[in-house]
Amino acid sequence: MIGGISAPSVLIAQISDLHIKPVGLRAYRRVDTAAALARCVKELNRFAPRPDLVVISGDLVDAPSKAAYDNLVELLSPLEIPFAAVPGNHDDRDLMRTAIPDGYARATGALHSMRAIREVDVVLLDSVVPGCDYGTLDAEALAWLESVLAASSARAALLFMHHPPFVTGISHMDLQNLRNADDLAAMLRRHSRARLVAAGHVHRAALTSFAGAAATICPAPNHAVTLDLNARWPPSFVIEPPAFHLHASLGSTSSTNVTLSLVSQTIGRVTGEGQATRGVCR
Ligand SMILES: [Fe+2]
Numbered sequence: 001m002i003g004g005i006s007a008p009s010v011l012i013a014q015i016s017d018l019h020i021k022p023v024g025l026r027a028y029r030r031v032d033t034a035a036a037l038a039r040c041v042k043e044l045n046r047f048a049p050r051p052d053l054v055v056i057s058g059d060l061v062d063a064p065s066k067a068a069y070d071n072l073v074e075l076l077s078p079l080e081i082p083f084a085a086v087p088g089n090h091d092d093r094d095l096m097r098t099a100i101p102d103g104y105a106r107a108t109g110a111l112h113s114m115r116a117i118r119e120v121d122v123v124l125l126d127s128v129v130p131g132c133d134y135g136t137l138d139a140e141a142l143a144w145l146e147s148v149l150a151a152s153s154a155r156a157a158l159l160f161m162h163h164p165p166f167v168t169g170i171s172h173m174d175l176q177n178l179r180n181a182d183d184l185a186a187m188l189r190r191h192s193r194a195r196l197v198a199a200g201h202v203h204r205a206a207l208t209s210f211a212g213a214a215a216t217i218c219p220a221p222n223h224a225v226t227l228d229l230n231a232r233w234p235p236s237f238v239i240e241p242p243a244f245h246l247h248a249s250l251g252s253t254s255s256t257n258v259t260l261s262l263v264s265q266t267i268g269r270v271t272g273e274g275q276a277t278r279g280v281c282r
Helices: 033-046 066-076 093-099 139-150 181-190
Strands: 010-015 053-057 083-086 113-117 120-124 156-160 194-199 206-210 213-217 223-225 237-239 243-250 256-263
Touching (some): 010 033, 010 120, 053 194, 181 194
Parallel strands (some): 194 213
């Protein structure tokens, strides 16, 4: 413990937008998403302290097929940490449920799920509209979330979904975000225990606030949506250093939640001996 801050009491790793193809195929014929996921799994396994859970926030595959999900399961098999997943617009609920069968709130349909980890509830919301790139939380999703959030007033709740409920300024992605963000905002204002809304979909890190909660987008381990704030077309991707997010609850009351971005290709390391115990005054 340093300065009253202990190690994370709960540590959730978030990875997103894996876009796995059948064995041997590349996304957009160029991006080796399988190699990217293998590298990501290696990083997760060697990170200390070990995360309690890995959340995969959608687009597990690039185009849904049994072969793509089989490859996904194979690539995730070396992961030494429990994981939970929610679908994105590139996924198929039924194929995903078959490939990753356990832990969902419903036996059919939407793939909502919840994990209670010590003082934190990790809530995964399925925002997929089949056949559409944009997302919606339909009446069933909102009712399920309401029942989950109403179950406690004290426990921190971290919400994960594929579609961001906010805009990023990247216009072609903003056209396909969560359409009924106002419904979610109204619910979160009634349930202040919701501390974080963590999305994917944009393949690059973003940070804002949403209805009193922190709101983030997790970067991808492979290709990133080009950071185009000038609405140029066509949309494109760029290859940037891969990264994922770590959501940490710090302190014994879990009153502090922080999102850390881990870039998994470092280009050097500088030692800072003695810095950790000096504090802020010299
Ligand atoms: Fe994606």
